[in-house]
Amino acid sequence: MTHTLSTESVIYDFNKTHAQVKSVKTGETIEISTYDCFENQIQSEDTEITGIDWNRVNPATGPIYVEGAMPGDVLKVKIEKLEIGNQGVMVVGPELGVMGHRLKEMESKVIPIQDGKAIFNHIEIPLNPMIGVIGVAPEGEGVSCGTPGAHGGNMDNKMITEGATLYFPVAVEGALFGLGDFHAAMGDGEVSVSGIEVPGKATVTLEVLKEERVVQPMLENNEVVTQIASSQTLEEAVKIATELMIDRIVEKTGMSVSEVTMLMSAVGQVEICQVVDPLMTVRFVVPKWLEEKFGVRLIG
Numbered sequence: 001m002t003h004t005l006s007t008e009s010v011i012y013d014f015n016k017t018h019a020q021v022k023s024v025k026t027g028e029t030i031e032i033s034t035y036d037c038f039e040n041q042i043q044s045e046d047t048e049i050t051g052i053d054w055n056r057v058n059p060a061t062g063p064i065y066v067e068g069a070m071p072g073d074v075l076k077v078k079i080e081k082l083e084i085g086n087q088g089v090m091v092v093g094p095e096l097g098v099m100g101h102r103l104k105e106m107e108s109k110v111i112p113i114q115d116g117k118a119i120f121n122h123i124e125i126p127l128n129p130m131i132g133v134i135g136v137a138p139e140g141e142g143v144s145c146g147t148p149g150a151h152g153g154n155m156d157n158k159m160i161t162e163g164a165t166l167y168f169p170v171a172v173e174g175a176l177f178g179l180g181d182f183h184a185a186m187g188d189g190e191v192s193v194s195g196i197e198v199p200g201k202a203t204v205t206l207e208v209l210k211e212e213r214v215v216q217p218m219l220e221n222n223e224v225v226t227q228i229a230s231s232q233t234l235e236e237a238v239k240i241a242t243e244l245m246i247d248r249i250v251e252k253t254g255m256s257v258s259e260v261t262m263l264m265s266a267v268g269q270v271e272i273c274q275v276v277d278p279l280m281t282v283r284f285v286v287p288k289w290l291e292e293k294f295g296v297r298l299i300g
C-alpha cells in the first residue's frame, strides 16, 4: 500500500522529541506533500517580503516513524517520484548568500513553471527538480531544518532527485524522517541562498538496513555512488567526504589506503552542493562502473 502525508504536519527542526505523525513499515512507500521553503507565504511579487514570518521557513513534512529502525541502522530512502508545483519563487537580500554584501534590500521574484521550463523574465530555464531538505532526527539536540548535518537536513544537493537513493544514519528509534524545500532548478552552490523554491510532492520508499553503517548521508543513482558531508568550512567538508569514501572502499575491497587514495585521485570527483547554509555541503562522487571492477557494492 502507498501511504500519504499532507502538509498539515510540518516540523522546523529535526528533533527526537517531535511526536510521529505517521508510522510505516520497512519497505513501504509514502507520498509526501510539501510547502515551499517559505511555507507558501510568497504568492506574488506584491507580497511584502519584510512581512513574512521567518519562524515559518524551511518546513519539512513529517516526522515519519519507520518501524524497526534503531540507532546504528541505516535508513534507505528511494525517491520514486518527484512532482513540483507550477509557480516558484526566489529571494536575494543583504547578508544572504555569496552576494549578500552587495545587496541593499530583500527582493523576491515569482517564477512560473510552464511546459517543463522555469520562466525567469523571458529566459526559459531547464528544470532540475530536487529536494533541499531531507533527513532523520539527530541523536542529541534538534537541528533547524535550515542547517545540514550528519542527519541530512538542508543539504541542498542537486543530486537529490527522482531516481536517487539516499542512506541516512539512524540515531533514534523509528528514525523520524521528514522532507521539504523542493527546488524546480538549482545550481551547485545555491549562490543566492535560494533555488527556484516550489511546493511539491515526493513519493519515497523507506527501508531499514541492519547490516550497513553510514556516518554522514550517502546517495547513489544509476551512474554514481556519493558520500555527502557537511561541515563548518568547505575544506573540512571535502576532507570528511573524501576520507569516509576512501575508508569505505578500503573496507569493502581490502585494498590499501594508499592505493585507494591514488585511485580516487584518478576517478573521484569532489563537488560542491551548497555554500550558503550555516554549514557547507559537498559530495565525493565515484563512478558506478568501479563497483563492477571491485565485484562489490559500496552501499545498499
Ligand code: CA
Pocket: 037, 132, 133, 154, 156, 181
Ligand atoms: Ca535549502
Ligand code: ZN
Pocket: 037, 132, 181, 182, 183, 194, 195, 197
Ligand atoms: Zn530551498
